[in-house]
Amino acid sequence: MADIAFLLIIFFMVTTIFKLEEGLPITLPRSDAGDKIPREKIAHIWIDDLGVISIDDLVIGLNDIEPIVIKKLRENPSLIISFNTDTNTPYGVVDDAMERLKLANALRVSFTTVAEEEEVE
Amino acid sequence: MAMFRRRTKISAEMVGESSMSDVAFLLLVFFIVSTTFPEIGLPLILPSKSGDVKQIKRDNVMQIVTAKSGDYFVDVSETPTPLPEIKQMLRQRLIDNEKLIVSVETHPEAPYGKMVDALDEVMLVYDELELAGMVREKRISLKALSFGE
Numbered sequence: 150m151a152d153i154a155f156l157l158i159i160f161f162m163v164t165t166i167f168k169l170e171e172g173l174p175i176t177l178p179r180s181d182a183g184d185k186i187p188r189e190k191i192a193h194i195w196i197d198d199l200g201v202i203s204i205d206d207l208v209i210g211l212n213d214i215e216p217i218v219i220k221k222l223r224e225n226p227s228l229i230i231s232f233n234t235d236t237n238t239p240y241g242v243v244d245d246a247m248e249r250l251k252l253a254n255a256l257r258v259s260f261t262t263v264a265e266e267e268e269v270e
Numbered sequence: 271m272a273m274f275r276r277r278t279k280i281s282a283e284m285v286g287e288s289s290m291s292d293v294a295f296l297l298l299v300f301f302i303v304s305t306t307f308p309e310i311g312l313p314l315i316l317p318s319k320s321g322d323v324k325q326i327k328r329d330n331v332m333q334i335v336t337a338k339s340g341d342y343f344v345d346v347s348e349t350p351t352p353l354p355e356i357k358q359m360l361r362q363r364l365i366d367n368e369k370l371i372v373s374v375e376t377h378p379e380a381p382y383g384k385m386v387d388a389l390d391e392v393m394l395v396y397d398e399l400e401l402a403g404m405v406r407e408k409r410i411s412l413k414a415l416s417f418g419e
Contacts, residue, residue, distance in 0.1 A: 162300060163303065180310070186309050237382070239378060239381065240336070241378025241379060241414055243382050247316060251317070251318065255316075257314075257315055258313070258314050258315075259309075260389065262312060262386060
């Protein structure tokens with residue numbers, strides 16, 4: 150009996166799919182100095198090389214950033230906004246997004262990178 | 271008392287050691303599935319939107335400008351400076367002047383990756399000097415150039 154229970158537990162654990170944010174297909178820049186940031190504190194902003202912006206798997210416009218981030222900050226005041234931006238994205242788009250974050254008073258940001266040694270080309 | 275004795279006897283019989291490994295595997299599987307690894311990032315704190323603009327002496331600012339082409343310029347130099355050289359200059363200037371603010375300025379059409387490369391180098395220099403106890407905090411400002419190259 151116990152074996153069947155364990156078997157079932159393992160089966161359900163393995164088959165359960167956690168909701169993962171898919172984001173946009175991007176190539177992250179590399180860095181040496183990157184710090185590790187715990188996942189629970191992060192909200193991701195995805196920006197691809199064409200400048201398409203996405204939060205929570207929704208493609209949004211620049212103007213939608215502010216209300217969404219304000220809402221997220223209310224739920225978690227120590228939130229860190231993490232920019233997952235393609236390495237070829239024009240910097241202006243990132244700067245515009247950062248201006249919106251300042252308006253939303255989300256001042257803790259992080260630029261997500263790939264650590265230099267685990268780079269996959 | 272009799273009841274207590276009986277109970278311990280039963281439990282001693284019931285608990286086998288053969289399921290121990292099952293429990294261990296169970297825990298193993300649980301942790302494999304639920305572990306998420308922390309992300310790598312360059313953390314920064316943006317200035318708040320409050321409009322207090324401070325005048326800063328030119329001597330206390332080192333500009334690292336990323337041009338549209340992805341070349342780097344230090345302060346207002348005409349010729350591009352390669353990153354390793356910028357790193358050397360920054361290290362020297364930070365040692366000389368603890369109040370130095372590093373202004374990472376980027377052309378809006380420059381690739382984001384180039385800005386991150388520059389920021390990465392700045393962070394590395396700061397990390398190194400912080401470890402050595404020569405600087406206390408990172409003074410980095412991010413900015414997009416609003417005109418020309």
